[in-house]
Amino acid sequence: xxxxxxxxxxxxxYAVTIREKSYTFIPNMGRNDLAVLxxxxxxxxxxxxxxxxxxxxxxxxxxxxxxxLYCVDPWVVYPGYRSxxxxxxxxEYYSSAVQRLAGTGCIFIKAxxxxxxxxFGDRSxxxxxxxxxxxxxxxxxxxxxxSQKVRSGGIIAGHDYIRRRKPTSTHVIQAVxxxxxxxxxxxxxxxxxxxxxxxxERDDSHSWFWLVP
Numbered sequence: 001x002x003x004x005x006x007x008x009x010x011x012x013x014y015a016v017t018i019r020e021k022s023y024t025f026i027p028n029m030g031r032n033d034l035a036v037l038x039x040x041x042x043x044x045x046x047x048x049x050x051x052x053x054x055x056x057x058x059x060x061x062x063x064x065x066x067x068x069l070y071c072v073d074p075w076v077v078y079p080g081y082r083s084x085x086x087x088x089x090x091x092e093y094y095s096s097a098v099q100r101l102a103g104t105g106c107i108f109i110k111a112x113x114x115x116x117x118x119x120f121g122d123r124s125x126x127x128x129x130x131x132x133x134x135x136x137x138x139x140x141x142x143x144x145x146x147s148q149k150v151r152s153g154g155i156i157a158g159h160d161y162i163r164r165r166k167p168t169s170t171h172v173i174q175a176v177x178x179x180x181x182x183x184x185x186x187x188x189x190x191x192x193x194x195x196x197x198x199x200x201e202r203d204d205s206h207s208w209f210w211l212v213p
Contacts, residue, residue, distance in 0.1 A: 003153050003211045006041055007187065013037075018187045023180070023208070029191040031056065031207045034129075034157060035063035043126035043154070047072055049113050049142055050132030054097030054106075056159075060129070061104040068105045070125070071097065072116045073132070113142055123151040130158035139175035150212050157209035161190055176208050185210050 001009070011018065014026045035056075038046065044066055048057055051073040061067055075094040077087050098108070109116045113132055128146040132138065139158070147156050160172045180188050192206035 001041055001153055003213050006153060006155075006211050009040070010037070010189070023188050023190045026189055026191045031159065031191065031205075032059050032063070034191060034207055034209065035060045038067075038127055038155070039064040041126075041153075041155075044068060045125045046070070046127040046129065047116075047120070047125055047146065047149070049073075049116075049128065049130045049146065051075075051097055053093045054100045056129070056131070057097065057106060058100050058104075061101065061106065066105070068107065070109055070116075070120075071101070071106050072109045072111065072113060073097075074112045075110055113138070114145065117145045117149065120149040122148050125149055125154065126151060127155040127157065130156075131160065134160060134170040134172050136171035136175050139172055140179060143175070143179050147212070152212050154212045155209050156212065157207060159205055159207050161192075161206040161208045172208075180210070 007018070010016070010026075014029055016024055016026055018024050038060070043064065045068045046060070047070040048060065049072045051057055051071045054071065057069060057071055060069055073094075075090050077085055077090055094110075109119070111119075128150055130139070130142045130146065132142060143156065143158070150156055158172065158176070160170060161176060162170070163173050179185070188208065188210035190206050190208050
């Protein structure tokens, strides 16, 4: 499916019209729905950057049983990010991820994002989902370098498109907004539920994505 065909599919499915400027918000689409969209678009290979306990990895694999998912995470404590966890806790996260994802098409890559990205050929995967270090520099680096690994018609996506009220090291909104503006990316989408929907598990953080030309 081409970029245009995929965008048309999204607009029909979620009854949205592309905005001329900025992003197009899809109010009735959660992060779990994004995993289903990957399946509908025929994606069979992807990378998740920032895995932790593998909860979203499991969602991706259940929605798409034929998926080969590269789970990229160093699973180590380092200054500046998650430094309030000790290594024992992070080791427990890794063990949980391995157990949770046993029998799926997950391939674990214990490495920092900028080390792992070098192992992939350009245009070699169908999508990337970025949910790792949320500092401005790290998010921009992840988007820039992992974008080169996604094929035409594939998707660049990520989590936590939110603005914190207090000073924080989470700069996803600033990084995504700046990147899409600098590289004139259009259209692009933000997903989420504005309000809590009965019987539906709400993802409190919005996700973002765009399709590769």
